[in-house]
Amino acid sequence: MDTWKVGDIELKSRLILGSGKFRDFGVMREAIKAAGAEVVTVAIRRVEARMPGHVGLLETLEGVRLLPNTAGARTAEEALRIARLGRVLTGERWVKLEVIPDPTYLLPDPVETLRAARMLMDEGFLVLPYIGPDLVLAKKLSEQGTATVMPLAAPIGSGWGVKTRALLELFAREKTSLPPVVVDAGLGLPSHAAEVMEMGLDAVLVNTAIAEAQDPVAMAEAFRLAVEAGRKAFLAGPMRPREVASPSSPMEGIPLGGPKP
Amino acid sequence: MVWLNGEAKPLEGKTLREVLEQLDVDLSRVAVLLNEEAYPGRELPHHVLKEGDVVEVVTLMQGG
Numbered sequence A: 001m002d003t004w005k006v007g008d009i010e011l012k013s014r015l016i017l018g019s020g021k022f023r024d025f026g027v028m029r030e031a032i033k034a035a036g037a038e039v040v041t042v043a044i045r046r047v048e049a050r051m052p053g054h055v056g057l058l059e060t061l062e063g064v065r066l067l068p069n070t071a072g073a074r075t076a077e078e079a080l081r082i083a084r085l086g087r088v089l090t091g092e093r094w095v096k097l098e099v100i101p102d103p104t105y106l107l108p109d110p111v112e113t114l115r116a117a118r119m120l121m122d123e124g125f126l127v128l129p130y131i132g133p134d135l136v137l138a139k140k141l142s143e144q145g146t147a148t149v150m151p152l153a154a155p156i157g158s159g160w161g162v163k164t165r166a167l168l169e170l171f172a173r174e175k176t177s178l179p180p181v182v183v184d185a186g187l188g189l190p191s192h193a194a195e196v197m198e199m200g201l202d203a204v205l206v207n208t209a210i211a212e213a214q215d216p217v218a219m220a221e222a223f224r225l226a227v228e229a230g231r232k233a234f235l236a237g238p239m240r241p242r243e244v245a246s247p248s249s250p251m252e253g254i255p256l257g258g259p260k261p
Numbered sequence B: 001m002v003w004l005n006g007e008a009k010p011l012e013g014k015t016l017r018e019v020l021e022q023l024d025v026d027l028s029r030v031a032v033l034l035n036e037e038a039y040p041g042r043e044l045p046h047h048v049l050k051e052g053d054v055v056e057v058v059t060l061m062q063g064g
Helices: A024-035 A076-090 A110-122 A135-144 A166-174 A191-198 A216-236 B016-023
Strands: A004-006 A008-009 A015-018 A038-048 A065-070 A093-097 A128-132 A182-184 A202-208 B002-004 B005-010 B029-035 B037-040 B054-062
Touching: A004 A202, A008 A128, A008 A182, A015 A024, A015 A216, A024 A216, A065 A076, A065 B037, A076 A093, A076 A110, A076 B029, A076 B054, A093 A110, A110 A135, A110 B029, A128 A135, A191 A202, A191 A216, A202 A216, A202 B005, B005 B016
Parallel strands: A015 A038, A015 A202, A038 A065, A093 A128, A182 A202, B002 B054
Antiparallel strands: A004 A008, A038 B054, B002 B005, B029 B037, B029 B054
């Protein structure tokens, strides 16, 4: 069985689903099923009087493991605060660490992320940090003992695809000195997910591409198939590209009607 | 003043539990941060609010 591990948690599915932006919980539930996702991310937010959050969210997410995020945190201290609340709300000790100072591009702050990771691990959290495609940062986080590294393919929610491919290839080359690499953010199509899985990276996290599809359930299934296909292709050992063409049919015995060459 | 979910409110002297009851939220679905300590809604500490206390009452939401 081709499984992978986040800390001591063994997972079969390599597709982590974000729970944001789904138009209703019924669609979300069906999409989770179609995606075959075992892990779904959730956010932590203030409650309004007599409006206790998204009523029905917990019921919708029954049967999957919740991965609380620290979305909204701009500093390590804010991330720690949100993570503590997430742990209390979900009973999970893992956290998707996001420290994002800028709402336009939603790019993660590497300095605060590194600092927050250390603080969270001191409190016993299993840390899954969202980062830029920065191998040096990834190695520093890995040395600190984060459970994964989660480099971005493109800005959150952009759907641009694997714009950071050249840098993600370095992650693939350095796999042995990294924890599982989960490509998070920017994937817009199943082919994007297949592309990073073919590179040998461990998993993907997808939200907007599924939630904003016209048919999120069908798109969730398409992503599941793409992740499985990409993983299988990686394990199958892809051919090496050549500089010039290489015929697939024999070059001898071609019936051209003339004398043998 | 007490900071409750980012707003200054005259809640000094009230208990944390009384404030949550006033919010009328399902305690099984919320967590409370009281001056950096996080508690499940059902396991609130007995705390009489005082000037400068910071209280955040939160729940799970959809998010990626």
